[in-house]
Amino acid sequence: MTVFAHAGHWAAQLAYLAPLVLLVAMIIVGRIRDRREHRHEITINGEDH
């Protein structure tokens, strides 16, 4: 299989994408954490009332 035979070549090509993948992952994790904190605040405020 040509695709697998050139795996080394493709892996090196994918290295270009690594910073973008890392950045997008950080943004998504940040968003998830923000939402979780927001939900947590709503729960606490709800309990206060």
Next chain:
Amino acid sequence: MPTWLFSWAAAAVLVVSFVALAFMWPRPRLEEARFRPLPDWIGRPLTSRAVEIACGAIGLGLLLIVLWAGLFGSSTAVTNIVPTFVYVAFWLGFVLLSVVFGDVFRAFNPWRAGGCAVGFLFRGGAVEPLEYPRRLGRWPAALAIVGFVWLEVGSSSGDKPEVIATAVGVYSTITWVGMALYGVEAWTRYGEGFSVYFNLFSRLSVFERRGRQIGIRPFLSGLAQLERAPGTVAVVIVMIGTVTFDGLSAGPGWQDVLQPVVEWLRDRGMGPQGALELSYAVSLLAVILLIAGFYWLGVAGAASVDRRHSARELAGRFVHSLVPIALAYAAAHYVSLLVFQGQALAYLASDPAGFGWNLFGTATWSINYGVVGAEAFWYIQLGLVLAGHLAALVLAHDRALVVYDDARLATRSQYWMLAIMVGFTALALWLLSEASKG
């Protein structure tokens, strides 16, 4: 050193710059149309009617030379000036001139000059032009750029002087019909592909013309003043997508990707040339759509930060920040072509049609390939890519401060624009490294 490491380093520079902007650029600085006029003894002569007529006449003269040399001269690309003039001097040279001196193409634009001349001759009996349809916006310009790049890269006969001259003739006819219908200024501003293309790049220049004055404006502020019109996103995406396609098709793996498509078309009864040209056209459109999709993902991410602004709105409001990226792509990809093939103009000018003339005594000159080394080129390209993306980051940050009333929201929305910039940087450097292997 592996070339992908440069991509990582460039991404790191962008991230550090992003953080620095968040702290050191708290208010918008580019949105205000500031302008400092140069002394009248500079501005007045340059904007005089005589200079305008002279520049227009030069543009028209060059258009006629291209038509004459292409249709009646040598049919070999290397001995006829037409391919080098159109693809190097015109297409690349005016990008450089626009970025340095401002919108100089407007003065030399042969179609505008021709339209103005006809308008002047028939000023007594002229019919009022139709109002330019606002919905059409800059879409005709986007189509013109796609058509031009397909001719250059996708057509198997795009380097033939007679084919280029015919295409120039067809485009001239369409342009003058557009000007006759909607007026010279409206068609030049929105519909004429090259005017729109060079005007976008000229907004990176610090020089600006206002009426009879020439003045200086803050760097990048010309782009912040870009008028929003339908099709503007399409033009800028096409500017990046076409260079991306050119880079991809010059890479070593391109033929492996294209071959199955060509064979599939040939199995359905298509001739070899038709199958190749159609597959190039389809893949050119596919690459443009991929670039559009990537930008759309970024603005959709930014829109998710604050639901008051839709992705569609943000796509239009931030598109000016992609122009320095389009310049970085074009400059990095074509700098070697401009430096090397640009030298051919010296000897081709002496014998434009390949008739064996020696008008300026330069016909025996040749290209000096040792003028810049391969390593120097790589660093020049790297510098251009990085500078273009940094400028884009500054423009996007400045616009975000206007769009969002909350600085925190503005910064959060820009995480996604940063991702777009990092993605485009990685793509640019990958393309350059692939093209160098091709």
